[in-house]
Amino acid sequence: MAAGNxxxxxxxxxxLVLQPTPFCNLDCTYCYLPDRDSKRRMSDATLxxxxxxxxxSGIVEQGFTVVxxxxxxxxxxxxYYERAIEIGGDHNPGGVQVRHSFQTNGVLIDDxxxxxxxxxxxxxxxxxxxxxxxxxxNRKTRKGAGTQHRVMEGxxxxxxxxxxxxxxxxxxxxxxxxxxxxxxxxVENEIREVAFNIEEVEGPHATSSLGVIGVEDRxxxxxxxxxxxxxxxDLAISVREFDSMVxxxxxxxxxxxxxxxxxxxxxAILSVDCEGNFTTYSPELLGLKSSQYGDFAIGNVNxxxxxxxxxxxxxxxxxxxxxxGLSKCRDTCEYYSLCGGGAPVNKYFENGSFDxxxxxxxRLNRKVIVDVIVAKLRHPIGVATDAA
Numbered sequence: 158m159a160a161g162n163x164x165x166x167x168x169x170x171x172x173l174v175l176q177p178t179p180f181c182n183l184d185c186t187y188c189y190l191p192d193r194d195s196k197r198r199m200s201d202a203t204l205x206x207x208x209x210x211x212x213x214s215g216i217v218e219q220g221f222t223v224v225x226x227x228x229x230x231x232x233x234x235x236x237y238y239e240r241a242i243e244i245g246g247d248h249n250p251g252g253v254q255v256r257h258s259f260q261t262n263g264v265l266i267d268d269x270x271x272x273x274x275x276x277x278x279x280x281x282x283x284x285x286x287x288x289x290x291x292x293x294x295n296r297k298t299r300k301g302a303g304t305q306h307r308v309m310e311g312x313x314x315x316x317x318x319x320x321x322x323x324x325x326x327x328x329x330x331x332x333x334x335x336x337x338x339x340x341x342x343x344v345e346n347e348i349r350e351v352a353f354n355i356e357e358v359e360g361p362h363a364t365s366s367l368g369v370i371g372v373e374d375r376x377x378x379x380x381x382x383x384x385x386x387x388x389x390x391d392l393a394i395s396v397r398e399f400d401s402m403v404x405x406x407x408x409x410x411x412x413x414x415x416x417x418x419x420x421x422x423x424x425a426i427l428s429v430d431c432e433g434n435f436t437t438y439s440p441e442l443l444g445l446k447s448s449q450y451g452d453f454a455i456g457n458v459n460x461x462x463x464x465x466x467x468x469x470x471x472x473x474x475x476x477x478x479x480x481x482g483l484s485k486c487r488d489t490c491e492y493y494s495l496c497g498g499g500a501p502v503n504k505y506f507e508n509g510s511f512d513x514x515x516x517x518x519x520r521l522n523r524k525v526i527v528d529v530i531v532a533k534l535r536h537p538i539g540v541a542t543d544a545a
Contacts (some may be wrong), residue, residue, distance in 0.1 A: 167424035167437075168466055174224045174428040174440040175199070175207065178236070181228030183323060186295045187327060189359035190446060193228045196373040199431040204241050206458045208248040214463040215425050220254030222280070222467050226440065231265040236271045242277060253495055256474050256503030258327070262296070264304055266311030271318035281322040282352075287339045291332055310345070316347065323350035323397075330356075330366030334374040343394055347426060354398035357523050360445040365463065368517055369445050380529045388533070397525050405495050418497035421483055423467065423476055433458040435466070438479060439502035445507065450475060478511035485514040496523045503511050 171237075179324075199207075211217060223245070225238070231421040247253060258280040274281055285308045286292040293303025315322045324343075327331075332339065344353055347483035356365045367376070380398075387394050419425040420439045428440040434454040436443050453475070454467035468471055483498040490496070496519065503516040 159162075160434070165364070165385075167402060169218040170211065170214075170216045170221045171419055172222050172224055172425060172440075173207075173211060174226055174277075174443075176227045176428070177225060177230055177233055177241075177429045178431055179228050179444065180232055182232055182264065182299070184230065184297055184301075186297045187329070187364040187365075189357070189441060190228055190433055190442075191361050191446075192442065197431050198233060199429075199433075200238075201240060201244065201461065203431070203433045204244045205248075206433060208245045210458040210463070211427065212248045212253075212426075216463065217253060218254065222258050223255045224260065224440075226260050227444075229262055229265075231258055231261050231270065234343060235269050239275065245488050257454050258282065260284065261311075261530075262304070262308065263311035264307040266314045268314065268318065271314055271320050274315075274320045275318065277460075280313065283315070283322055283324050284327070285307065285309075285312070285324050286326050287332065287335070288342045289435070291329075291335060291339070293331065294325070294331060312346065312348070315408060322364070323352060324348050325352045325354055326358055327354045328367070328379070330369065330372065330375075333372070333379040336379045336386065337513075340386045340394070344390070349393070350395045350397075355518060357503060357518060359502055365517065367521065373525060374518060376526050376527060376540045380526055381533065384529060389450065398522070402495065402526060402530055403534075406472045406527065417483055418500070421479060421498045422498045423472075424463070426502065429458060430454075437472075438475070439500050441502045442505075445502075445506075449510075475511065479536060482510070482514060483513040485512075489514060490519075491523055492519075492527055495527055501522070517526045 166186055176199070177531040178196065179190065179192040180196045180244045181188070181190065236254045239254045242257065249255060258273075260282045261284070263283040263285065273279070282381075283303070284296070286296055287307040289303060292308070296308075297302050298304055312322070312324075326339070327432045356367050358365050358368065383396070384399060387396055387399065412432075424437050426440060426442040427435060427437055429435040430443055434443065434452075434457050436455050444452070446452055452469055455462075455469060455472040455475070479501050482501070482504055486496070486498045487493050498517050499514070499516055501511050503518040504511050507518075
């Protein structure tokens with residue numbers, strides 16, 4: 158791993174992303190999952206093998222988070238996850254802290270789920286794109302109906318049961334004209350923790366409404382306005398992108414010492430699908446196909462060890478290409494210390510290669526956000542800036 162030798166070869170594990178089923182009960186227009194009609198599920202035997210594999214791999218040095226993700230994890234019953242958590246505990250005799258996190262579309266949340274979340278202190282993320290006129294453009298049922306009202310019912314269940322949660326909103330081209338409406342939506346519904354994802358180009362989702370001329374200026378205005386609204390109300394809303402970036406900006410530039418992000422560090426993230434196939438780097442890679450590598454799985458927990466996987470030809474080719482791309486970012490991009498090299502999945506599906514640098518994600522979700530925050534920190538609210 159030419160450019161990664163000054164960091165460890167693999168791990169330590171920070172995120173174990175488990176895909177218990179590829180099936181999703183919704184049909185969102187910007188979804189990248191190629192197999193979301195399949196109702197396959199991860200068996201108890203494979204769950205056993207996953208946790209045995211992880212705890213015997215040598216990459217567990219401290220606590221880590223299990224993220225239940227992709228398609229919709231809550232289409233499986235509560236009892237499935239009760240068993241899964243018990244199975245995980247059976248393979249953790251040392252008592253390493255294992256946290257659990259669900260990313261859900263929210264439409265299936267009920268009191269039983271809320272009790273489960275509270276009992277196991279599960280971190281809950283709900284996908285909601287804002288008011289109905291924005292959310293329902295893209296987040297639809299399989300019959301094409303909007304889902305916002307059902308998501309909000311789920312959020313009300315969480316609040317009534319005092320289950321902490323955050324929301325993730327996907328920003329599309331349409332969203333960028335409605336910073337005030339989005340902000341008001343969060344405040345009015347007592348949503349205090351917000352994260353923004355952008356509509357990305359990944360796998361079957363080959364185009365984005367953000368991939369158009371002039372979008373950077375619109376994105377800049379959106380982020381600038383949202384930053385002002387958050388600051389105006391004395392940080393009534395916590396925004397992931399602001400909370401993570403401001404301390405790094407104020408901390409100065411440590412470009413030479415900055416390690417890769419989780420997505421660029423081998424085995425900091427391990428993703429496993431319902432059949433036991435696994436990969437590392439960007440979780441979205443699992444299940445997608447490529448002309449260069451075939452699929453992106455580097456092994457299967459039922460037949461391979463982690464050592465055999467990372468010594469395999471596919472992993473070596475992927476990791477070498479990712480390392481070369483990281484070197485290009487580090488050598489050419491002044492934002493590297495605030496980014497850590499971007500995401501391999503974005504590089505591959507936007508640029509056609511891991512061995513590449515800037516992507517739309519970099520330009521919008523890193524460079525524009527950094528520029529806006531820097532301008533806002535230099536000029537308090539009420540002072541005109543180009544980023545406002």
